[in-house]
Amino acid sequence: MLCLLSFHTTLTIPAGLNFLGYSCLVATYDPNSTAGSIYGTNLNLTLDILYSNASRTDINGFYNFSTGNDPSNTTVYGLFLCRGDVNTDVCKVCVRNASIQALQVCPYQKVAIVWYDQCFLRFSDQTIFSKAAFTPGYSSYNRLNITGLASYQFGMNLGNLLNQPANQAADDTWGKKFAAQEGNVSLQSADQPADQARNLYTLAECTPDLSADDCKSCLRKAIEEIPTYGFFGSIPIGGRLLFPSCSIRYELYRFYNTASSAPPLSPKLHVPASPPPNSAPPPPPPPNSSKAFPIAVPVVVVSVVLFIMALVFLKRRSRKSYVSMPLEATVAEILTAESLQYSLTEIQIATNNFSVDNKIGEGGFGRVYKGVLGNGQEIAVKRLSRSSGQGAEEFRNEIVVVAKLQHRNLVRLLGFCLEGEEKILIYEFVPNKSLDYFLFDPENKRSLNWSRRYNIIGGIAKGLLYLHEDSRLRIVHRDLKVSNILLDGNMSPKIADFGMAKICGVDQYEGNTNRIAGTVGYMAPEYTRWGQFSLKSDVFSFGVVILEIVTGKKSSDFHQSRDSEDLLSYAWNHWRRGQTLALLDSSIGDSYARNEVIQCIQVGLLCVEEYVIKRPTMASVVSMLNPSSVPLRTPHCPAVFRSCGSESRVDDLKVDQSNTQRISAPSSVNEASITEQYPR
Numbered sequence: 001m002l003c004l005l006s007f008h009t010t011l012t013i014p015a016g017l018n019f020l021g022y023s024c025l026v027a028t029y030d031p032n033s034t035a036g037s038i039y040g041t042n043l044n045l046t047l048d049i050l051y052s053n054a055s056r057t058d059i060n061g062f063y064n065f066s067t068g069n070d071p072s073n074t075t076v077y078g079l080f081l082c083r084g085d086v087n088t089d090v091c092k093v094c095v096r097n098a099s100i101q102a103l104q105v106c107p108y109q110k111v112a113i114v115w116y117d118q119c120f121l122r123f124s125d126q127t128i129f130s131k132a133a134f135t136p137g138y139s140s141y142n143r144l145n146i147t148g149l150a151s152y153q154f155g156m157n158l159g160n161l162l163n164q165p166a167n168q169a170a171d172d173t174w175g176k177k178f179a180a181q182e183g184n185v186s187l188q189s190a191d192q193p194a195d196q197a198r199n200l201y202t203l204a205e206c207t208p209d210l211s212a213d214d215c216k217s218c219l220r221k222a223i224e225e226i227p228t229y230g231f232f233g234s235i236p237i238g239g240r241l242l243f244p245s246c247s248i249r250y251e252l253y254r255f256y257n258t259a260s261s262a263p264p265l266s267p268k269l270h271v272p273a274s275p276p277p278n279s280a281p282p283p284p285p286p287p288n289s290s291k292a293f294p295i296a297v298p299v300v301v302v303s304v305v306l307f308i309m310a311l312v313f314l315k316r317r318s319r320k321s322y323v324s325m326p327l328e329a330t331v332a333e334i335l336t337a338e339s340l341q342y343s344l345t346e347i348q349i350a351t352n353n354f355s356v357d358n359k360i361g362e363g364g365f366g367r368v369y370k371g372v373l374g375n376g377q378e379i380a381v382k383r384l385s386r387s388s389g390q391g392a393e394e395f396r397n398e399i400v401v402v403a404k405l406q407h408r409n410l411v412r413l414l415g416f417c418l419e420g421e422e423k424i425l426i427y428e429f430v431p432n433k434s435l436d437y438f439l440f441d442p443e444n445k446r447s448l449n450w451s452r453r454y455n456i457i458g459g460i461a462k463g464l465l466y467l468h469e470d471s472r473l474r475i476v477h478r479d480l481k482v483s484n485i486l487l488d489g490n491m492s493p494k495i496a497d498f499g500m501a502k503i504c505g506v507d508q509y510e511g512n513t514n515r516i517a518g519t520v521g522y523m524a525p526e527y528t529r530w531g532q533f534s535l536k537s538d539v540f541s542f543g544v545v546i547l548e549i550v551t552g553k554k555s556s557d558f559h560q561s562r563d564s565e566d567l568l569s570y571a572w573n574h575w576r577r578g579q580t581l582a583l584l585d586s587s588i589g590d591s592y593a594r595n596e597v598i599q600c601i602q603v604g605l606l607c608v609e610e611y612v613i614k615r616p617t618m619a620s621v622v623s624m625l626n627p628s629s630v631p632l633r634t635p636h637c638p639a640v641f642r643s644c645g646s647e648s649r650v651d652d653l654k655v656d657q658s659n660t661q662r663i664s665a666p667s668s669v670n671e672a673s674i675t676e677q678y679p680r
Helices: 034-052 088-105 148-170 212-229 299-318 331-340 344-350 392-402 435-439 450-470 525-530 535-551 567-576 594-607 618-624
Strands: 019-024 062-067 076-082 112-116 119-124 138-144 178-187 196-206 235-242 246-251 359-363 366-372 378-384 413-419 422-428 474-476 485-487 493-495 502-504 510-512 532-534
Touching (some): 019 138, 034 119, 088 112, 088 119, 138 212, 148 178, 212 235, 212 246, 331 413, 344 413, 344 422, 435 535, 450 474, 450 485, 450 493, 450 535, 450 594, 525 532, 535 594, 567 594
Antiparallel strands (some): 178 196
16 A cells, blocks of 8 residues: 655745655654764755756766765665656756755655656665665546446556556666657546547656666556546546656646657746647546545644744745855755855955955965954955856865865865855865965975974875765865865865865765866876776875975976976886985975885875776875884886886885884974764
8 A cells, every 4th residue: 555645835836847745754863963963964965966967968867876874874865767758957957846845845854755747856764776666656637437338448448558658668778767658548438428539648657777677567566556546437537656666647638748858947838738739628637636645644733834844944044134046056055055154245344355465375266365254263265256167066066075074184164155146165264375385485395394294194194084985975086286285273284175076976986077177297097088087086196295295396397398207207216216215305304204204105106006906095095104004015107107118116115113213303293183073
């Protein structure tokens, strides 16, 4: 037996979107508890990722995503399916509305589904991928009294006509698992005894992750259920049944788009479509023709709950009247607007109206200003220029990614401002600027003694490890470089600029992109050649950063001519000749630990190896940078070395683990450590 709690809400639905119903199961989470806070964060992220993929043309209107940690029961599984005949514009708007509505009508529920005519969206704390599900469900129908033999014949014809698109959809192995067909039926009602030949339009659809057998099983069960929903002496001459994994619909008029793609969503779009001009209009559905089965909560109680929820929603929205998100804003941004969004007036006051005297940095993205909030807190304000290469997508990335991460070696996002054409990010103020400000300046680099450089290398490694393994997300930064490393008052590093970061699935370690973006000299070869990025892409970039920190030389300075030696070749040649210590920045002088220098260079060369599989993980890197680590393996010729010839190897440079005392080294600054804090 199917069960559904289905109530129309007073939410405004854009013209053309036809809201059907929703179901919320009783499983809930407490947002104030540790596990509940994590689950809520993962849910917001999952819905955001679903929405951001809804406009893709290569996914056949279907996408699923999960994030979280199974042992702590905080994993969220989510998916959406847009009807096979609607285009990406309609799909995107439908998924956006379904995401927002799911959180409004099912607050703090762990399991929910929202149905529109054009799409449905579903999430759960249990895996829902590649599984046929028959509950909860939604049905609606139009009834007409069809008596005697005509009733029997219509039922037989209906079953046969529905089986045809069902089989076609199930056998669509590589496509949408969607089929729509047109057939003929004979009607003879009590009001119109004469036999009438009518067109019957049918549609069948499954989520594309189902196997052919599971899809066929789901659709057959739906077809078996449909004829039983009428009353004695009447047959539903139009109706639909929606399961979480498949759906069936039939009508006496064409309700689907016959073109390969539907027209863009606009006030003129009406779904379902009107009957063909040459056919009689279908009889209007009688009162209470939508059937929700069975209703488990009295309507009055649920209505009161919905009324209270609407008041709470309006009250929360009124707290900050300046929240003005664009139509394409992601769900996560909308939900975090109250806690993270600042008004433009607040930022103008904090920065003295973006005074030149407050400017502390500038780049292709725009300018960075120092500001002071009304409570005295110092902030860094990143104001994106209108011509910035960091557009709306990158802006959303930084909000979604950084707001969910907290680690002492990652810069902390405090909020954002999005008003008119202004896109502004507000970060914690990091007083000592970026690493390149010190590392590549002849005078400033003298303040970077070996002790500080060694701690900076270790802190960056721990920050990357958190991104790759220890956070609730799996994130590839994709633009790690010394200018994106900020230094706090203790000269501890903080990784910044997540505009190009990519969020991977829990079990995903790599991906592909058609858009190559990054910084020459830091990008891994497989990324620049084929668009393949992975956690090991960040490892490669980190290897370059290590060599820059040790040598005090810019990677880009080695690319002045085609025949010039690059930084990796420069380091490799010194390594294989046994001249490793000659790589050390001369400004450091004699105050360094020999073993640590050799150790860092060796780790750096391991990180920049050409073959991805040979590069260590960040967990291994952090372990290798530990003074008590086991002897390291010998690095191979780096990725961009131009004249390796045959595979050249050198003997391991053994690090004396019993003697890591620095020569005349000053006391070290506080070393960064791995911390895991829950999001705000």
